[in-house]
Amino acid sequence: MGDLLQGYRGEARAVLERAGVAVWDNVDLRTDEGTFSGLLLPRSETADDRHVVLKLANGYNLGIRASRVRELVSHGPREVHARPPRREVAVDASRPSVTLLGTGGTIASRLDYRTGGVVPAFSPEDLYASVPELAETCNLKTRALYSVLSENMGPEQWIGLAVAVAEEIRGGAEGIVIGHGTDTMQHTASVLSFMLQNPPVPIVMVGSQRSSDRPSSDAALNLIHATRAAALSDIAEVTVCMFGPTSDEYGLLHRGTRVRKMHTSYRSTFRTIADIPLAAVFSDRVLPLRTDYCPRRLDRTVTLDAVWSDRATIVYYYPAMREDIIDALVDHGYQGIVIAGTGLGHTGRSLLPALKRAVDRGVHVFMTAQTLWGYVQMHVYDTGRDLMDIGVMPANMLPEVAYMKLGWVLAHTTERSEVSRLMQTCLAHEITQREPHDGYLVLQGGLPDVDRYIKQHRI
């Protein structure tokens, strides 16, 4: 049976012991703020010792400070569902081989909540048992690289991931799927777009907004769509495959340098910004929405350029920003600053002396737009021209993408003309050259190709 209070320590464990409850019990927990009913979850080894965590009926987890628990009553253990039998699937030489790399996040939580463990069991057989559709598409190989929440992903993981992807491609993988938490999926997608250049096969990142024990989970469907895109699509770029905008009829494939998480909670949180998505992914087909992607190749070559400098930062401009914000960054040795400016790429005039000091001390300063949509145009107003005169350079990409690219560039060079040249050279479709008329906040009902396909096939 193991530990009845798995993962609980200290203060939290004492409260649970006094109440005589066990993990996976259905409990009522009373606090001064109200009574909560749910399943008592086990905790990980690294969790704090102050919280009791319940899974509520709506599927969300709720952490309650142990010191606030007034009463705790168990209604006995939940019904135990047997672990689905591992499903052995013979290798079928006619199907493409796909490697699924695990990094952690909610997509891994299908097994998480079943075993109570932090590192999910992550074999092809487990996945085939949970999501049988995967076996129809490809021969799956799995590698659990990390098990971290995506907000804790950093240079070590980005570089390790890029190396692993290159290894798998060189070893014969015909598509790569990367399971990743959604919080910083866009950051990892964009840095991989620079670290892995000219890949011959699709590299598809996927996650889920709701864990698979919730009725509305997007975990299985996203995984099916991502695996299909990796195995069968012709789009050999780093992409993100997540839930479509309106229903569970299709997933959308977003370019890694163009995608952004736009809602804290919805399943359709990922959106292509200032452009349309690359493709819609149905259970039976990948429908390209653009034609300008890099096509799949048969060779096994990919340029691995996995380096990182932690000397870049983002300044999110706001009116009345004081000069000491910029001065402090220079004093702390930052070599690159991405400004998310207002309008066409502006800051207030009062920031100019500090920005000039920064540039004069060798800091590379790039301007992006905090509107997210549109493009920086620093020639239009005096403010933009004055900023360029002191050496601030336009970077027509999302602020987050400019940061990831600048961190990567500064690991290659800090020479001004070369930093400028690399930042202003489009390496992975990151630079907005022009924005299509349907690229602005019109995704809802704005994909006529997809609507037509659904209508024709009566999905």
Add this chain to the structure above:
Amino acid sequence: MGDLLQGYRGEARAVLERAGVAVWDNVDLRTDEGTFSGLLLPRSETADDRHVVLKLANGYNLGIRASRVRELVSHGPREVHARPPRREVAVDASRPSVTLLGTGGTIASRLDYRTGGVVPAFSPEDLYASVPELAETCNLKTRALYSVLSENMGPEQWIGLAVAVAEEIRGGAEGIVIGHGTDTMQHTASVLSFMLQNPPVPIVMVGSQRSSDRPSSDAALNLIHATRAAALSDIAEVTVCMFGPTSDEYGLLHRGTRVRKMHTSYRSTFRTIADIPLAAVFSDRVLPLRTDYCPRRLDRTVTLDAVWSDRATIVYYYPAMREDIIDALVDHGYQGIVIAGTGLGHTGRSLLPALKRAVDRGVHVFMTAQTLWGYVQMHVYDTGRDLMDIGVMPANMLPEVAYMKLGWVLAHTTERSEVSRLMQTCLAHEITQREPHDGYLVLQGGLPDVDRYIKQHRI
């Protein structure tokens, strides 16, 4: 005739003198990068002396470094249109009285380009002459308070504006319109929402994305809609009235604490985030889309609370953010930090020690969501709970609004419980309690009430 090279000095003036051209001439200007044709614009007294500025046929201004001009040929002066005759309009006691306060920005540029001056002539008679529709709605009074680009608006202007609005309301104005540049209109709108509490009449901010000398200008229509909303609507809040999403059929009235500029260039740039707009404004009617607004009153009382502290800042979180970013802010005396976090309100675990040091030294740290849509929920994951444990507090509002509110709050108190109480008390509809299903990226075709109205009236 005045100065033929009005506003030009130094290097730029020398180039123009050599070529024998004058402002308002149609010129061809050759550089090594290409030849540009357009109208030679006059410059303001405060402009730099290095650029020659052309208005291109597409309506945009282009600044060209004087040192890059290889050849400059004049095709003679543009056709001169006579200034529209000032139109005297008698006061009609049956119409409401509205005060239009000017601060600068593109909306003022109608007169800007005509006179070549920086401070536009800004009398009711001039406005009536340019936009005759205004006279049908109200008796207009105008006050030019400032003439600054909106990125240079700051505490002095915000406080001056709030004081002027209160004076006008107390003096009998039945509606206020504020002309403002679009870059930071959302910031001014949110700070005015806190500085001017419980106003009895509408306070409507308006700007334009394209100056009125461009065929696609939104200046006149936005001004008509804003004036109508100020004069006739029942919505006594600080709002932004700008171009609707698809056409020039209507404007949208956005709550001042809910609105954000979402496109660098489009006219429909302003969007209500995580909610629907307050109203659609047609030329003949204001159509409310919500019912929970503060209604117009007949009294003349408004609580003026115009204070500001410059000790707040925004930290836009990105993965691999180093602790020295937070430490530097604390060392420089910042008393309030608004984090724009990932997902439901997270930062990487590595930032926790620095955030704890900040809180321990009395800095007030609030968490917002960089997804913009959705709401911070720090109870769901360990990361959020750990952040709350060290004293980071959720602030369920747009990052920019949290910054403007915190700057205002810190001018009242730095006592922790009081700062926390004020930040978490909804003062001007700024806190997201819940998000309607149609509040997320669905504005296009997502306003059935408006569509129905247009259909019924065959607009």
